[in-house]
Amino acid sequence: MIDPEVQKTRNMTFEINHVIVNRWSPRSFVPYDIDDADLFSLFESARWAPSSSNSQPWRFIYAKRNSENWNDFFNLLIDFNKQWCADAAALVVVVSRKNFENNEKPSITHQFDTGAAWENLAIQAVSQGLATHAMAGFDYDKARKTLQVPDNYEVMAMVAIGKRGSKEKLSPELQAREIPNTRKPLSEIVMDGKFGNRPKSL
Ligand SMILES: Cc1cc2nc3c(=O)[nH]c(=O)nc-3n(C[C@H](O)[C@H](O)[C@H](O)COP(=O)(O)O)c2cc1C
Numbered sequence: 710m711i712d713p714e715v716q717k718t719r720n721m722t723f724e725i726n727h728v729i730v731n732r733w734s735p736r737s738f739v740p741y742d743i744d745d746a747d748l749f750s751l752f753e754s755a756r757w758a759p760s761s762s763n764s765q766p767w768r769f770i771y772a773k774r775n776s777e778n779w780n781d782f783f784n785l786l787i788d789f790n791k792q793w794c795a796d797a798a799a800l801v802v803v804v805s806r807k808n809f810e811n812n813e814k815p816s817i818t819h820q821f822d823t824g825a826a827w828e829n830l831a832i833q834a835v836s837q838g839l840a841t842h843a844m845a846g847f848d849y850d851k852a853r854k855t856l857q858v859p860d861n862y863e864v865m866a867m868v869a870i871g872k873r874g875s876k877e878k879l880s881p882e883l884q885a886r887e888i889p890n891t892r893k894p895l896s897e898i899v900m901d902g903k904f905g906n907r908p909k910s911l
Pocket residue numbers: 732733734735790842843844845846847866889890
């Protein structure tokens with residue numbers, strides 16, 4: 710079922726699995742301690758993403774709220790993200806191996822592969838009643854140093870995971886943005902045969 714809140718703003722031209730459209734990135738979380746079984750189901754879902762030559766370049770480094778590493782992760786964030794991440798249940802730094810492990814040749818698609826893994830995680834979270842919010846707003850160099858990420862891995866993004874809280878917890882500016890957003894029409898992103906050719910059925 711499409712979430713009634715989602716239905717208000719998101720329209721689809723073609724039928725899809727509702728879990729996909731029900732995923733969105735809220736900023737209000739209720740403080741809650743996620744248990745390992747729930748958190749690791751998310752990583753398990755990421756594990757099953759496809760990748761070039763099944764190389765599985767994704768790696769996930771996490772800190773749960775109230776854990777000894779939480780402050781290290783939280784302090785990587787820019788102030789904008791700090792204002793809403795404090796009640797997240799976990800912060801995850803996603804990194805990606807740049808070269809294939811079997812021959813150390815550069816992988817052209819490692820970011821594509823790791824992106825697929827993150828989306829699996831985000832979709833699985835919806836089905837577990839959890840929310841995720843990816844972030845590029847953090848100090849990438851500091852993340853590499855603090856988390857001891859080796860040079861042959863690229864720091865890709867951070868993800869906040871949590872249970873949704875009420876909109877009222879947020880500043881007025883963020884409250885206005887606490888709503889499932891929309892997308893470009895299919896006619897802008899799908900091309901028939903050559904770049905720019907609009908499919909007849911759109
Ligand atoms: C790689 C990446 C980086 C992002 N960085 C931030 C961020 O630093 N702060 C933030 O509030 N949202 C961030 N977002 C959230 C996006 O703005 C959001 O995913 C996008 O607007 C689509 O909305 P939806 O996820 O709710 O469908 C990021 C998302 C991605 C995928």
